[in-house]
Amino acid sequence: FVSIMQGCNMKCTFCIVPYTRGGERGRPIADIVEEVKRLADRGVKEVTLLGQIVNLYGRHEFPAEDGKSPFVQLLEAVHEVPGIQRIRFTSPHPIGYKKDLIDAFTYLPKLAEHVHLPVQSGSDAILKRMHRPYTAAKFTELVQRIRAARPDIAVTTDVIVGFPGETEEHYLETRRLFEDIRFDNAFVFRYSKRRGTPAAEMEEATQVPERVKEERNQDLLALVNSIALPMYDALVGKEVEILCEGPSKTNEARLTGRTGSNRIVVFEGSRDRHVGEIFRVRITEAANFTLFGDPVLLA
Ligand code: SF4
Structure with missing residues (x-):
């Protein structure tokens, strides 16, 4: 997880964040990219960019370039970091999904x-x-x-x-x-x-x-x-790609990972071979928002 901004100016009437965390402040893109590079150097393959209204990052501080918001510029820069294979972000605000961000999903394949x-x-x-x-x-x-x-x-x-x-x-x-x-x-x-x-x-x-x-x-x-x-x-019998995160919370003897679509997959595997790796799993069972399966082969 990489925090890219603090605070929020939106003032939804049910939310305390604008009063406790103050106004929006974004970190410079270069700082964030440096942090992501350090993570990638340690073998991290997936980053989640964090902020209260993450997709409105930098809107009052950094200029748009070529019609691209600061957030899309940041996504493009993080996408370039060698070793990073998946990029997520949370939590976005619906009004931050302008055309440039929607387009980014078509040309940035690392976006989960x-x-x-x-x-x-x-x-x-x-x-x-x-x-x-x-x-x-x-x-x-x-x-x-x-x-x-x-x-x-x-x-x-x-x-x-x-x-x-x-x-x-x-x-x-x-x-x-x-x-x-x-x-x-x-x-x-x-x-x-x-x-x-x-x-x-x-x-x-x-x-x-x-x-x-x-x-x-x-x-x-x-x-x-x-x-x-x-x-x-509907995923039973199909193969999905997961990033293995470590032991399952409910059964230490098994491992768990997530698909790009953020579905949890539990499987029998080897901590040494699988943790931190991205590979395919054949799904054999689905129960209560969890998938179960067997690894196909290491990527
Ligand atoms: S956009 Fe999110 S963080 Fe900001 S006020 Fe609304 S609910 Fe709170």
Whole structure:
């Protein structure tokens, strides 16, 4: 993990980050590339660029060049580092996905085939109350453009249910967006007040009862699972490429790795031969957002 920026200027009404971490500050591209080179020299093959709104990196500090934002310039520079084979970034903001970044997925093959794209709500009225500057339609169109640029890409999201003022109809709009987009996975959060945020000051009458939040949470989770789990099942019998990270958290005797699309794969292997390496695994089983398989051969 390489931190590329601190802070956030977006001021989503549910979030404390702008008040605790301050405004956006990006590190110079050359510094970041030096750090990535040092990691690559130690044998690291995958880097994850970190920032609160990572794809808006440097927007107030560094100039665009040839129509490319500072973030895309950074991706291109990291892509050049010998030894680095996979590049990820998190967490992006939907409004940071301009044409230059979407295009980057077509010509930077080291960019992993996964984007985490926090939608937060599928209701325009709630997005406005959250101070998220996009609509459900714009978000859906963005996902379509990303999938057109990289057809094998996995798209995951974060969503909050029970935000103050969320009616049943607003929730159903979120549900419909999930049915339309068919995310590869989603983190579903029940809204809870965070002291010091604008949302915590919203009128008491707009607060959604805990029972309703819980029902929406369970309903949306069931929908996410019904869409995402069959995607895992569909990989049984296929080969995937993984980067082996080390022993499995649930069974030390096995190893675990991740696909470019960020799916976890557990397999029997050798720590000496496999850890830190990228290679193919034939999937034999899928269960509960985990794939199981056997290594095919070392890359
Ligand atoms: S949710 Fe993300 S974009 Fe919004 S204020 Fe917090 S850190 Fe910034």
